[in-house]
Amino acid sequence: xxxxxxxxxxxxxxxxxxxxxxxxxxxxxxxxxxxxxxxxxxxxxxxxxxxxxxxxxxxxxxxxxxxxxxxxxxxxxxxxxxxxxxxxxxxxxxxxxxxxxxxxxxxxxxxxxxxxxxxxxxxxxxxxxxxxxxxxxxxxxxxxxxxxxxxxxxxxxxxxxxxxxxxxxxxxxxxxxxxxxxxxxxxxxxxxxxxxxxxxxxxxxxxxxxxxxxxxxxxxxxxxxxxxxxxxxxxxxxx
Numbered sequence: 381x382x383x384x385x386x387x388x389x390x391x392x393x394x395x396x397x398x399x400x401x402x403x404x405x406x407x408x409x410x411x412x413x414x415x416x417x418x419x420x421x422x423x424x425x426x427x428x429x430x431x432x433x434x435x436x437x438x439x440x441x442x443x444x445x446x447x448x449x450x451x452x453x454x455x456x457x458x459x460x461x462x463x464x465x466x467x468x469x470x471x472x473x474x475x476x477x478x479x480x481x482x483x484x485x486x487x488x489x490x491x492x493x494x495x496x497x498x499x500x501x502x503x504x505x506x507x508x509x510x511x512x513x514x515x516x517x518x519x520x521x522x523x524x525x526x527x528x529x530x531x532x533x534x535x536x537x538x539x540x541x542x543x544x545x546x547x548x549x550x551x552x553x554x555x556x557x558x559x560x561x562x563x564x565x566x567x568x569x570x571x572x573x574x575x576x577x578x579x580x581x582x583x584x585x586x587x588x589x590x591x592x593x594x595x596x597x598x599x600x601x602x603x604x605x606x607x608x609x610x611x612x613x614x615x616x617x618x619x
Contacts, residue, residue: 382529383582383615385544386572387416387431388445388512391564392489395432397468401488402430404467405449405460406508424507427548431570437563439490442474444515444559444611445567447493447549448482450503460495461485491566502534502550509549511541516553520609523590524551527571527607561610569613570602579603579617586615 392398399418403410408420408430420430451457461483465471468488476484481497496503496510503510514520521540525532530551534541538555573582583603587593591605594612602614 382585383527383571383573383577385428385528385569386616387419387429387570389431389433389568389570389614390489390491391435391437391566391568392432393435393438394489395434398487398489398491399430399432401467401469405464405469424509425547426507426509427544427546435566437566439566441562442559443491443567444561444565446491446513447509448503448511448513449493449495450500450506450508450510451495451498453498457483457495457497464495506549507547511550511552514551514553514611515559516555516609516611517558518553518555519590520607520611521553523608526589527586527591558609565612568611570616571613572616573618575618577618579615583615 390398395418399410399420402408403420406420408423411419411421413419416431418432422429449460451460464485469485472484472486472492474484474492476482483495484492485495486492500510518538518540521532521542524530525542528542530542530544532540533543533550534552539553541550541552543550573579583605586605590608594604594606602616604612604614606612
């Protein structure tokens, strides 16, 4: 039985502060789960939660994943940016051009995100979180399409995107050239199975699709794997 995308995990020096930032910006509810720690639960069709985990490691490179937040008008875009700044975000430069319509920000721990200009056709039918934009190859887009059972909604010039059949954000991969990696990624997927799922069979299925087993030390009840691009993720047992 195919696992589903349960959570996007953020490593954070101050998980409580970071969770409050994203709760304020997204309007999601914060909860504390004995198994998951500090969690934000979506109040829309996003389909996965945000999970905040403590770390002593400082952020040193650009994340290979970031949110693209949508806006309905130029005024709305400015209001989203102003709200983010008031909550503790800051403007950053990652090489965007002056003529680019999107605004690039970082949350209080330096995690990048964009506020997209209105009229973006690719995200037109998406919610406030329009996309989770990832640095990655065409191969990894195919892998995640098969792993999650989400159809490809874009496959052109080695750029790929998938989306849940139930809606929510698109997950996109920009194709080569890929950014250099340094250590463990601060944003990672947690996959989970329904109560009647077979954990070991699911892990074996993902390995057959191209994942690699890393180790299980420190993974709690889960199994740690990497996708074909080396991005770490965890498969949780049925719950």
